Amino acid sequence: xxxxxxxxxxxxxHGVRVTVPAAVRYLRQHPGDTIILVGLPDVIKAELxxxxxxxxxxxxxxxxxxxxxxxxxxxxxxxxxxxxxxxxAINLVKKGEASACVSAGNTGALMAxxxxxxKMLPGIDRPAIASxxxxxxxxxxxxxxxxxxxxxxxxxxxxxxxxxALVYAIEHKDNPTVGLLNIGSEDIKGNxxxxxxxxxxxxxxxxxxxxxxxxxxxxxxxxxxxxxGFVGNVALKTTEGLAQMLGGFLREEFKRNALTKLTxxxxxxxxNAFRRRxxxxxxxxxxxxxxxxxxxxxxxxxxxxxxxxxxxxxxEEARGGMLHHISEHxxxxxxxxxxxxxxxx
Amino acid sequence: xxxxxxxxxxxxxHGVRVTVPAAVRYLRQHPGDTIILVGLPDVIKAELxxxxxxxxxxxxxxxxxxxxxxxxxxxxxxxxxxxxxxxxAINLVKKGEASACVSAGNTGALMAxxxxxxKMLPGIDRPAIASxxxxxxxxxxxxxxxxxxxxxxxxxxxxxxxxxALVYAIEHKDNPTVGLLNIGSEDIKGNxxxxxxxxxxxxxxxxxxxxxxxxxxxxxxxxxxxxxGFVGNVALKTTEGLAQMLGGFLREEFKRNALTKLTxxxxxxxxNAFRRRxxxxxxxxxxxxxxxxxxxxxxxxxxxxxxxxxxxxxxEEARGGMLHHISEHxxxxxxxxxxxxxxxx
Numbered sequence: 001x002x003x004x005x006x007x008x009x010x011x012x013x014h015g016v017r018v019t020v021p022a023a024v025r026y027l028r029q030h031p032g033d034t035i036i037l038v039g040l041p042d043v044i045k046a047e048l049x050x051x052x053x054x055x056x057x058x059x060x061x062x063x064x065x066x067x068x069x070x071x072x073x074x075x076x077x078x079x080x081x082x083x084x085x086x087x088x089a090i091n092l093v094k095k096g097e098a099s100a101c102v103s104a105g106n107t108g109a110l111m112a113x114x115x116x117x118x119k120m121l122p123g124i125d126r127p128a129i130a131s132x133x134x135x136x137x138x139x140x141x142x143x144x145x146x147x148x149x150x151x152x153x154x155x156x157x158x159x160x161x162x163x164x165a166l167v168y169a170i171e172h173k174d175n176p177t178v179g180l181l182n183i184g185s186e187d188i189k190g191n192x193x194x195x196x197x198x199x200x201x202x203x204x205x206x207x208x209x210x211x212x213x214x215x216x217x218x219x220x221x222x223x224x225x226x227x228x229g230f231v232g233n234v235a236l237k238t239t240e241g242l243a244q245m246l247g248g249f250l251r252e253e254f255k256r257n258a259l260t261k262l263t264x265x266x267x268x269x270x271x272n273a274f275r276r277r278x279x280x281x282x283x284x285x286x287x288x289x290x291x292x293x294x295x296x297x298x299x300x301x302x303x304x305x306x307x308x309x310x311x312x313x314x315x316e317e318a319r320g321g322m323l324h325h326i327s328e329h330x331x332x333x334x335x336x337x338x339x340x341x342x343x344x345x
Numbered sequence: 346x347x348x349x350x351x352x353x354x355x356x357x358x359h360g361v362r363v364t365v366p367a368a369v370r371y372l373r374q375h376p377g378d379t380i381i382l383v384g385l386p387d388v389i390k391a392e393l394x395x396x397x398x399x400x401x402x403x404x405x406x407x408x409x410x411x412x413x414x415x416x417x418x419x420x421x422x423x424x425x426x427x428x429x430x431x432x433x434a435i436n437l438v439k440k441g442e443a444s445a446c447v448s449a450g451n452t453g454a455l456m457a458x459x460x461x462x463x464k465m466l467p468g469i470d471r472p473a474i475a476s477x478x479x480x481x482x483x484x485x486x487x488x489x490x491x492x493x494x495x496x497x498x499x500x501x502x503x504x505x506x507x508x509x510a511l512v513y514a515i516e517h518k519d520n521p522t523v524g525l526l527n528i529g530s531e532d533i534k535g536n537x538x539x540x541x542x543x544x545x546x547x548x549x550x551x552x553x554x555x556x557x558x559x560x561x562x563x564x565x566x567x568x569x570x571x572x573x574g575f576v577g578n579v580a581l582k583t584t585e586g587l588a589q590m591l592g593g594f595l596r597e598e599f600k601r602n603a604l605t606k607l608t609x610x611x612x613x614x615x616x617n618a619f620r621r622r623x624x625x626x627x628x629x630x631x632x633x634x635x636x637x638x639x640x641x642x643x644x645x646x647x648x649x650x651x652x653x654x655x656x657x658x659x660x661e662e663a664r665g666g667m668l669h670h671i672s673e674h675x676x677x678x679x680x681x682x683x684x685x686x687x688x689x690x
Binding site for chain 2: 136149150181183192215217218219227230235236239244245246248253254256264267271277278
């Protein structure tokens with residue numbers, strides 16, 4: 001199935017210098033798909049000229065006169081700047097002219113505008129941010145990564161439903177396993193919300209693995225890891241911090257003196273192979289789930305490869321029918337709840 | 346100041362095979378200090394014979410007839426096994442015969458018995474688990490790492506008071522900085538508990554840096570990182586999992602073929618220097634804070650070096666007068682609260 005992706009061409013730290021070449025790269029590798037670059041036409045065209053890609057097939061430009069700044073307030077963005085590249089790109093999804101949109105702009109504004117324009121899917125109370133991380137066995141989908149700081153058990157269940165739909169759409173895995181992030185594997189561990197969420201997950205049609213601990217995430221024990229947005233955000237950023245520190249220490253050790261520098265030169269191919277394996281750019285693109293449309297948030301500092309990966313993920317979600325799978329899971333869950341209520345009465 | 350450390354010689358995955366050689370090593374490197382090995386005398390003596398250390402000066406054996414299993418229920422341990430090596434070691438601290446105790450046994454049982462035997466310091470509602478982690482600039486003290494799954498703002502303040510006292514005792518740093526773990530640096534970010542805790546921290550005499558994010562922990566932005574036990578436990582275990590995965594990937598890349606194996610051989614000294622720098626054994630020893638006594642929990646799987654480091658940390662806490670510093674902070678805080686109440690009335 002061919003899909004059309006709307007791109008907020010002006011968003012992110014680097015704007016068109018990253019979004020436009022990433023779009024061109026995507027189109028060349030995915031014949032059939034279409035991209036709509038949303039933003040200031042002159043700026044976009046200038047970048048296309050630099051890339052000698054002025055007559056790219058399946059590449060369209062859609063004018064938007066304003067740009068959302070990286071530090072602007074989401075509430076202000078909602079009221080003003082109705083012609084921002086971010087909002088216009090989301091509008092294209094709303095109107096059915098694009099199957100998904102991607103932006104590297106301000107997360108808060110993207111979430112607020114997407115929620116306002118697209119509205120929530122029926123049966124989902126809160127949107128969630130989901131992302132994939134590398135594991136020993138492949139990759140794991142983790143959510144929520146920061147959209148919700150206070151969650152109840154029902155929210156965590158909804159995150160699990162959405163995560164399962166996302167993994168099914170992206171990896172075509174039937175019945176992906178769901179782990180509930182906790183501070184021990186036993187049922188008695190954790191706070192009340194997590195204990196209650198475990199009960200709901202056991203009642204659902206999802207493939208619930210049980211509680212998992214922080215160190216299990218990277219073992220690839222489960223396909224999906226569910227947690228509240230505070231815990232998920234801290235865990236994700238802590239791993240980013242650790243990876244940066246370890247990378248820095250490794251570089252320092254190889255640069256200590258002439259001998260270690262020579263060793264580093266000899267080890268370059270191996271170190272590069274290692275780096276490629278855990279390259280965070282390959283995992284760029286966080287899904288804003290729970291909306292009536294597919295919206296991907298790219299890292300603000302994304303380079304061309306990273307932004308390309310976010311476009312690819314958006315296309316995969318659209319092609320895999322993610323929204324349909326979320327609705328299916330929600331319907332099944334409500335049906336089971338009704339059954340239980342009937343049995344109980 | 347010379348200190349006496351009581352050691353639960355039977356605790357941990359390896360019991361006397363690790364605790365006894367670690368104790369002997371500690372005594373040889375710290376003339377003046379004394380160690381009391383608590384457990385089954387025959388088993389301890391046999392290990393000392395193997396080590397040819399039967400006449401070690403400043404090494405005493407104190408008999409305890411029972412052993413706490415790694416999987417036994419803390420509640421059961423409290424009621425039964427009153428002569429366990431763990432409980433007897435804690436009792437020696439209670440009676441003032443030791444300045445601190447160290448155990449590699451079951452965390453839940455250690456916390457329950459320590460709390461029952463030693464009682465809480467006045468002004469501290471909940472015990473907390475604190476540990477040091479390596480950073481770009483040195484080390485950071487993080488707490489709570491799992492003792493409390495539901496915390497209010499006042500608990501987080503108390504953790505900050507205790508963490509400050511611990512860092513002062515260990516590193517002799519006046520006014521160490523306190524960071525509050527959050528999902529953004531701005532005041533409006535986070536859940537209600539964290540927002541309220543930030544207000545209390547600002548009112549306290551502590552050197553409050555402000556909110557910090559997960560990736561700031563390893564930057565060494567602050568000397569202390571405060572969070573609730575659920576978040577802290579997940580963050581700590583997630584970093585353990587990531588470090589294991591990255592280490593595994595690096596090993597795999599160096600073992601891919603004959604050429605990469607040769608490269609690995611050449612790079613061994615550099616890789617070893619890197620490994621030493623982040624060796625988790627050097628950071629072994631989590632402090633159970635808030636009790637009327639110093640109790641250190643070693644990792645259950647600790648080897649001799651790791652257990653030695655936990656003994657060293659226990660001695661440093663005792664020598665640094667940590668309990669006194671906690672009480673001082675608490676008194677100051679209560680005085681300030683009274684002042685404020687007076688001004689308000």
